[in-house]
Amino acid sequence: MANVPDKLTKPYDPAQTEGRIYKEWEDGNHFAPQGKGESFTIIMPPPNANGDLHAGHALFITLEDIMTRYARMQGKRALWVPGADHAGFETQIVYEKKLEKEGRSRFKMSREELYQEILAFTLENKTNMEAQVRRLGASCDWSREKFTLDPEVVAEVGRTFKKMFDDDLIYRGERIVNWCSKHGTSLSDVETEFVEQVDPLYYLQYGPFVIATTRPETKFGDKYVVTHPDDERYANYTHGQQLELEWINGPITATVIKDDVIDMNFGTGVMTITPWHDATDFEIAKRHNLSKEQIIDEHGKLLPVAGDLAGLKIKEARAKIMEKLQAKGLIVKVEDKYNHAVKTCYKCGTAIEPQIRDQWFVKMKPLADQAVKAVNDCQIKFIPDNQRKIFLYWMENTIDWNISRQIVWGIPIPAKICDACRSGMPDLENKITTCPSCSGPMRTDTDTFDTWFSSGQWPQLVLGYPDHADFKTFYPTSVMETGHDLIFKWVPRMVIFGLYLTGQVPFHTVYLHGLVNDAKGQKMSKSKGNVVSPEELINEFGTDALRMALVVGNTPGTDLALARDKVKAYKHFANKLWNVARFIITELEQNKDWVKTDLTEIDHLLLKQFEAVIKEVTGDLEHYRFHLAAEKLYHYIWHELADVLIEESKIILKTDAANSRRQLLFKILDGSLRTLHPFMPFITEEVWSLLTPHHSNHQLLIITPWPLSSNL
RNA sequence: GGUCGAUUAGCUCAGCUGGUUAGAGCGCCACAUUGACAUUGUGGAGGUCACAGGUUCGAGUCCUGUAUCGACCACCA
16 A cells, blocks of 8 residues: 555545645636636625525535536636625614614714724624635635625716616605614515514594504594495595594594595495505505605604604504594494504514605616516526516516615715705715705715615626626626525516616526525524524535535425435545545556556446436536436446446456556546536545546646546 | 415435336335445335326326415505
């Protein structure tokens, strides 16, 4: 055993290997695109800079790395650009919790102070996040990394805002927004969640009508009563008819409205409306040009319209209102257990209190139409294909997009607002001081952009649209790989911005992976305590094992159950590969004088069989069937190469056919390492280095050509 | 209420364009220490591919319906 490399006398140890090899790749600048070949580009969905990577990150990094490494080995100019997301609302919430623990509040800090604190916090965490991406073996080009708050990003996002305003695609408008009174900001629809809730349903006497409501505390200002035009029960009342009636705080004049949005079968078929605090009511008021009054302020407290209850929080007010109604004999009945869905803030669970606010909106219809057209023209391929339907459904049912957020941690909207005439306009150079329409003073908009407004432009921003050479070389990108939960949050916005800004789709293929769940298929969550951290799994089993566990058996778009035992199984596989290498390399080292001969007929056939496997695996990779490719390699290496070929070689290597067999084993190990490299980059690179003395080519595996029958 | 998907071995899931006795991992049972590997090897048990129809020479694979589960969407106060 004198000539056997020292490493091969010991078991494979990922902890001793992976960090060293990653450094070798990175120091050798092997992640940067090389050559002048066909370009292949993936833009990494930027992980949140504020925390640790979770299993979902591990999955997408593995998938994107497989694609990138495969493309690189094929000789393409492969570029995978990493990023870090400031994750506006998300991060601010994390930071607010931190402040809360310290007994502080963001509402007591200056904007600038808060921004700087969160920036420091984020940049500190960013390094941590990047280190975790590296540990997963990501062969992304760090020299091109972008942070979502980089100055050039912020500037370009501002220019897009102005361009869209000039093109009449952005307007400032009074609209009902989802308002979270805890966070003091509006939210987009995708940032809210419906929660099933059981509440009492109150039946109240409203003049001659009985109305049903779950929210009596909003009813102070209600002076319109709405019925369905076809409802015969109320045929005696006509649209626009006025009625005098006794209400919570005394007599009021109510107006009858007929609108077919009313469900005749719900409650009594009559409702009163609160346009300021309900989306449906707002639409009714808009249709009939009704007046609107604010009842609840932005902190969730009642305004003076509530009379002696003004200043009370909604929850406290309800009981008192019921007392008042009771005293006036206006409560007809109360149904105790009414089951309904309540819109809540997806972060804090606070019930959304819709509010009317002046905000910036993007007109979605014309933009969405373009996106639909591009997809129908097959300019974008979806994997799996059914996601295409979901995309189209989403794009065909758009509503205007509220891009204003009342949070500090984000890209400031470069605009000026005139409070006098409530107009607003972009002001990239911060020059406008007086309102062009009413000559009033203009103030700087204090709102920030919705995160998706900037991340929707990510493929362009990352590549330095419009002038940078990278943009010219690598745009449109090849694949966008992301979670299927982002098929409507993120993907459509990227398509829209891509088409709008560049006239081209931002990527030709969208690959959507599923969620990574726990071993039982349950969603991982901190409250359930079933969160599996990739970091721990790597420490225990190695990155390569984790990567295989994430890929094998995982079809695109489908959720994955990640069991510890599965990762363990692929650690065993790594061990198997190591021992295969140990056997073969030892054999070669001990017979250094072996001469290359023609393969025997049998060995030739065996090589052909191996080539057939490579061909299949190549086909699977071409069609994004990573799960099949990985499984086939696993199966071949373990049950063909190890179990059959090596076993029988123990005899054959003592016969005349030894040299042919040595050559066969060498070629198969060589090809196996190359095909397996995208999946298990570390161990394959390590074994490759041990095989190097037997090679004519001494370069690292990461930049070695993909095996074909011609180069085996 | 709507959309999409799932239903295959004890568990978690593959099965790509329909084609011989339905596969993997883990688990289970019985043996085994031979030039790498016990993080192992050999062999084995275990499935009416949810149900009912249909298309076809042939269906787990295509079509229709039913049931159950799941995810997502939705202005029923």
